[in-house]
Amino acid sequence: MITLEHVGKVYPPKDFVALGDVSLRIGNNEFVTVVGPSGCGKTTLMNILAGLETPTSGRALVGGRPVDGPGPDRGVIFQQYALFPWLTVRKNVEFGLREKGVPAAERRRIADHFIALVGLTEFADALPKTLSGGMKQRVAIARAYAVDPSILLMDEPFGAVDALTRVRLQEQLLATWSREKRTVVFITHDVDEAVFLANRVVVMAARPGRIAEIVDVDLPYPRTEEIRLSPQFTALRHRVWSAVHHQELVP
Numbered sequence: 001m002i003t004l005e006h007v008g009k010v011y012p013p014k015d016f017v018a019l020g021d022v023s024l025r026i027g028n029n030e031f032v033t034v035v036g037p038s039g040c041g042k043t044t045l046m047n048i049l050a051g052l053e054t055p056t057s058g059r060a061l062v063g064g065r066p067v068d069g070p071g072p073d074r075g076v077i078f079q080q081y082a083l084f085p086w087l088t089v090r091k092n093v094e095f096g097l098r099e100k101g102v103p104a105a106e107r108r109r110i111a112d113h114f115i116a117l118v119g120l121t122e123f124a125d126a127l128p129k130t131l132s133g134g135m136k137q138r139v140a141i142a143r144a145y146a147v148d149p150s151i152l153l154m155d156e157p158f159g160a161v162d163a164l165t166r167v168r169l170q171e172q173l174l175a176t177w178s179r180e181k182r183t184v185v186f187i188t189h190d191v192d193e194a195v196f197l198a199n200r201v202v203v204m205a206a207r208p209g210r211i212a213e214i215v216d217v218d219l220p221y222p223r224t225e226e227i228r229l230s231p232q233f234t235a236l237r238h239r240v241w242s243a244v245h246h247q248e249l250v251p
């Protein structure tokens, strides 16, 4: 369970209010996407949940405990792939397990499980430079999963790949999530992506950063091509789109 209680963030030196007053509860194994215009505080919110920033007011709790730094209960995946270029796919995925002191055979078993889950078994011994952007991001997802966090925090993870790859990555992520449920908080600029993935879409607004609207996505999983083309999907997409777009017209 993630709880944000009146979270605010003011950046010095100009006292810029990046987040006004954000309150939100996210249940276990929920898939929540966060969408909103540039500068509305999405990354700030994510960094507070990751323990990389502290709120200036209010508090963030994970599992009922205030966040006071990064922890193995939260895996973070950024837009940049952040893989170690000198390590193979398997060694990258094993990295966090090695840090935790997991014995070699167990490390390998766990790494291979998640590498298979993201469909990269035949690339386990490859170096990152030989992989496409989409494949690298699948390695990052496997690596985050490997240390068994209960929460995955994903900041525009598919922002740097082409549109077709992006759709494939969304399907792949949902397939992984349906087999290994976790609480996911996923930031995106892409309204289609926000609706396709989520149980709930949190629409944020800027100046100050705040929650403008929360849209429940009552579409079943697995989310198929058929669902993406359904009138219900189009209606939800339209609702989220107007919540994002409408506010941008307001000066």
Ligand SMILES: Nc1ncnc2c1ncn2[C@@H]1O[C@H](COP(=O)(O)OP(=O)(O)OP(=O)(O)O)[C@@H](O)[C@H]1O
Pocket (backbone or CB within 6 Å): 011, 012, 016, 017, 018, 036, 037, 038, 039, 040, 041, 042, 043, 044, 045, 209
């Ligand atoms: N370290 C900082 N110091 C001062 N201002 C900051 C700092 N980090 C972020 N900001 C400001 O806070 C606001 C929110 O930034 P944030 O990166 O959280 O927004 P965002 O919604 O993720 O934007 P984008 O979608 O463009 O990535 C922005 O106006 C940004 O300029």
